[in-house]
Amino acid sequence: MGQSSNLFELLQSGAAPKNLRMLVARGLAPLPPHQSLQLLVFLLSDTNPEIAADATRTLSSWDQEELAVQLNSDQCPESVLKHFAVPGTPGPLLQAIVTNPAATPEIIEILASFVPAGLLEIIADNRVRILQHPSILESIRRNPGITPQLRRIAQEIETEFFAGKKTEYAVAKPDEPVEQAEHSIVEELLALESDVPLDDFSLEGLPVDEQERQAELTKRLTTLSVRQKIKQALFGNREVRSILVRDTNKEVARSVLRSPKLTANEVESIAAMRSVSEDILRDIGSSREWIASYAVVHNLVRNPKTPPAISQRLIFRLQTRDLIMLARDRSVSDAVRHNANRTLNQRSATRSTR
Known part of the structure; x- marks a missing residue:
């Protein structure tokens, strides 16, 4: 960790020798995937055209499943997320960014202007973020692929926002799930x-x-x-x-x-209830304290009432045996089963490259 951190600092400072930069750009440096990805993105703008070209080739050779895992990590640097938050990026990678809690509102605003309808729906579902950053709503409306249903949702959000109903969705802090206003x-x-x-x-x-x-x-x-x-x-x-x-x-x-x-046991039970409102499940899924519990995460993902943005963000937390069962569970939505299969494939691909 310390060696790779020093390497990154050396590269950023501009003092790294050409042979070292070339080594990293060609993917030959002994670095863990997340650090290698960050350094490759950094070297894309290297002043030496040969190094920048090598970094581009190495990055394009990365397995898409592995990239999706990295882009969905809450430790993924903003610079990496921004690099991939552009038109032309494959759908699975865009989905990984959209469902990443580390993605800044500015990145989500960029994505909202061009992502396909399925991902646009996930963005629109996060009312808290939209009400805190209204520019996201404008990007949603500018999206050429917006559906009539999403246009209606955008109109509803705008009406509620300007009608003074902002507090219906607002939360004071991410880990304080109940609004105080x-x-x-x-x-x-x-x-x-x-x-x-x-x-x-x-x-x-x-x-x-x-x-x-x-x-x-x-x-x-x-x-x-x-x-x-x-x-x-x-x-x-x-x-x-x-x-x-x-x-x-x-x-x-x-x-x-x-x-x-x-109690913690009550929160686990509530997370599994299909008779509670989506707001309750959203609040639980937005609490760092509560989703520290694996049982809570598991119940939220399996609950069809859980907002898609929450379940898709948490599905990566499930253990492989639970993902296998989830992928076969007909009581959950098609989207959840699809994401369970996708996550299983990503893990399988990651293991095969080691």
Whole structure:
């Protein structure tokens, strides 16, 4: 690591001798793939035409599957992503960049202007990023391959944005999955925390039978006001949270994710629920803390309600045995099965080159 880092610094400084630059440009330097790729992109603009030409030839000889793996890595440098974020780049490589969380809004804006409709849909699905960087929306509209459906989606986003509904999708930070803007009730109750009384809702007299108990508990919860539901979502028990996370009111449902009582096991269960909204699954998939759990990642990818941008970004995290099962699972979408097969092929190609 230290040797290759020093090599890169030497090349960047312009002090590297020609023979060393030539060695790297021809792919003969003993470097790991991700560092070799970064250096090759750097040498494309070398002042020596021979070295630049060698770097171009070496880069063009790279296996596309291996390139896709590198371009989807959250450690991939911006310079490499920018180099491939151009028209003419093969679709699988563009998809790897689009679904890479390390891709900057500026790179996504460039891609949105020319990628095919399937990738454009993934870009449009990330409302948070679009609302934070409206120029992406303009690029989507300029895309010559935009479909009528995507044009309608773009119009809906613009209407919501300029109508003042920005907070419906906004999140404060990537690892804080629940929006904070305009949630004064939630903030007020969280500030009180243990001092919040729960005596306005009773769990007494519930049936013993599980199904009947759920039905009766759901019935009682429907009688509560939004404020009371939020209070229960934050400080009620696990049974109450499992119902309120499916509430039609987004603020109520998302309050469950803010609960100080929420456990890791609950998050795993919620990630597998098909009855929760896409917003809940998007919030879980956007939390660094929660997707550190393999079980959460696995459940999100298998859940057909998970937004495509989330599932496609996380599918690379799955172990090979789970990818094989996923590729055969008819209960998931065609896109997920296709990506599972693609990832398996990439891994197979990577192993064969070692």
